[in-house]
Amino acid sequence: MIGIENIIFLIVAAIGIGLFVWQISKIRKNVLLGRDVDLADNPSERINKTLLVAFGQQKMFKRMLPAVLHLFVYVGFIVINIEVLEILIDGIFGTHRVLGFVGPLYSGLMALNEILAALVIIACVMFLWRRNVTKVPRLATGVEMRAWPKMDANFILITEIVLMLALFVFNIADMKRVQLAGEEVVGAYPISSMFVNVFGDNPEQLYIIAKVGWWFHILGILAFMNYLPSSKHFHIIMAFPNVYYSKLLPKGKFTTNPAITHEIKAMLDPSYQPPAPEVDAEGNPVLQRFGAKDVEDLTWKQLMDSYTCTECGRCTSVCPANITGKLLSPRKIVMDTRDRMEEKGEHPAIFRPNHYKALGEERVETTDEKTLLRGYITPEELWACTSCNACVESCPVNIDQLSTIMDLRRYLVLEESAAPASINAMFTNIENNGAPWAFPASDRFNWADELYVPSKN
Amino acid sequence: MEENKRLVKVPTMAQMAANGEEPEVLFWVGCAGAFDDRYKRVTRAFVQILEHVGVKYAVLGTEESCTGDPAKRAGNEFLFQMQALTNIEVLNAYNVKKIVTACPHCFNTIKNEYPDLGGNYEVIHHSTFLQQLINEGRVKVQGGEAFKGKRITFHDSCYLGRANDIYEAPREVLAALDADLVEMKRSRANGLCCGAGGAQMFKEPEPGTKDINIERTEEALAILGAGNGVIATACPFCMVMMNDGVKNKEQEESVKVFDIAELIAQAEGLTK
16 A cells, blocks of 8 residues: 555655765766776676676685675675665565565575674674774775774774664564564564564554664665765775676786887888877877876776775785885775776765865875876885786786876876886886897896706717 | 807897798897896806707897886887887797797797797796706706705796786796795785886886895895895896895895896806
C-alpha cells in the first residue's frame, strides 16, 4: 500500500541519487581535464585484470591482516547492497521484505547479511584501532596525512559501524514485532535472534524502533553515498574503472613523446617531413608542453588515479626514498594531484582546501604558484625518485604514481632545464662521449684488451 | 699455466660485416660494462663464458653508445631519443636480430622503448641467457661445489624484476652452484631498490636520514650472517651500490659482491 511515507521516501531517495549523479558529473569533468590517451586496447586482458585485481582483491593479499579485514567490509558492502535494493522497493511500494518470496534462499541471504554486518563492525573497529591506537605508521604518519585525511578515514569507519548497527536495530525490532503479532518471521537472523528482547515487548514501541532503524539506515546510506565524492572512500567505485584502464605494458616501459621524435628526425634528415601539427577549432596550432606542470598536462588516467586513491599508504611505505627519510611520498603525489585538480576545476560538495594545506610540521616548501608543480609538489620530492616501481607494484588499485612523477620531471628538464647540476653534467657527457661518465668514446672497447680463456685441450 | 690459455680476440660487428658474416647474438656491453673498472670484470667474465661455450657473438666496440636510459629516467626525453635513434640506425644497418646485455637498464630500454622508435630486436638479459646455457647443458658448472656451504643472496634489480618481471632466471643460474641460497626479507616483486635507479647513480641523494644502499646492505648482511657470504647482483648500478654499502659497513673482507656471470665463470674455471 502506497502512503504518504512512501512518497516522502521516494522524494528523499530521488534527491539523494540526483545529488550523487550531479557530483559524479563534476568528477567526470575534472578527469576529462587531462590529456587524451587511448586505453581501449585488449579488452579481454583488461577484464581479466579487473576481475583479479579489483573484484578479486589480489594485490591486497600482500598484507594478510588488513586484507582479510578489508575483505569482510568489501563482501559485506556487496551483499548488503542486495538488502538495500529490497529496502528501496519496500520504501517505494510500502511492501514488507518484498524479496521474502524466494524462501530458503532469502533466509540464507539474510543470515549471511547479518554475519557480514557483524564482521564489518569488527573489521571497522580494528581499523579504527590501527589508525588511532597502535598508529600503524603508513596510516598515521607522513606530511600528507593532515587533518582532513585523518578525519575522513575515521568518519568513514564510524559511519560504517553506525549503518550496520542501524540495520541490526531494524532487524531486531522488526523480528520481535512480527513474533508478537504471531506471524511467521520471513528470513533468518542469527545475530538479531541473540538480542531479540533488548527493545522490550511493546508492539507500538517496537514498530517505531524498527521504523527509525529502517529510516536511519537508508538515509544514512543516501547521505554516505553523497559523501563519497568528497572522500578517499570514493575508491569503492573508482577501483574498478581504474584497474580496467591500468597499464598492460611492462612497468619499465615509459611513454615516448612522438612530437620529439619528429623534431629529431627532422634535425637528422632535412628532407624529413613531420606531420602537420594539431590545430584547435580556430585553426591555431595546439602547443603542448613537454612534460607536466599542472593537472591538464597529465592524462585523464593519471587524474583518475587520484580519484581512486584511498590513501592507504602502501606505496609510501615501500618507497626506498621515503623509507630513508627523503621528502618523496608517492601517496602525496597522488593526493596533491586530486587537490590541485579540485582547486582548478570542479569540486565536490565538501571541499575545504584549507584542510589540505599546511597544518603543523611542514617540510615541503611549496610556493604560491597556482600549479601542481611547485604549488603542491616540489622538485626536491621529484628528484628523490629512483623509478624503482615499488609504489606501482604495491598499489592494490593499480595507480601509476611513477608516471606522474616522471611527467613532472620531464617538465623540469625539457621546459626549464632545471635539473640538478650533476644530472646536467651527465647529460653533457652523453652528448659528448656517448656515455654518462666523462670517458672518451675511443676507450669504449679497451675492456677487451688482454683477455684470456683456458684452451679446451 | 700460460700454455693452457688462449688470447681472446673479441669480434666486432664491423669485422663480421666485412667478412659477410652475421653473429648469432650481439652482446650489448653498455657504458658501465665498458668504462666502470669493477663492471669491466663482469663484461670479461661474460665474454669468457661466450668464448668457452662457442656462441657466435659480436660486439659493437667503439660504435656502441649510451642507450639513453639515464637521460630518459632523468626526464630528458629529447636526449634519450637522440641516443635511441642513432643507436637504432647502427643496429638496423648491421641487421641485428638478437641482443644480449648484462645491464638491466640497457635491457629494459632496448627491449621496451626502442620498438616505438623503429628498433625491433629480440632482447635478452644475461641472466636469462645464462639460464638457457645451463639448461641446455652447454655450461655445466662443474666447479659449483667450490661454493658448497657458502651463503649467497640475490639482490633484485628493479629494471629486471618489477620493470620486466624477471625474478627466476638469475635465481636458477645461482641454483646451479652448490651454494646455500638465502632470500632477503624484501625480495622479488617486493625487492628494495639499491638506490641508483632513475638516474640517482649520477647525483647525490636528496636530504634524508640514511642512504638507500645502506638500508639494503644492512638487510643483506642480516640474512648472510657471520662468515663468508656473497651478495649476487645482475646490474652494474646495483653492484656499485652494494659494494659501497659493504665497504661502508666494513664487511668487505667477509662479504663479496659478484655478478651472476662472474660466479658462473668462476665455477667453470674460466677466470684463473
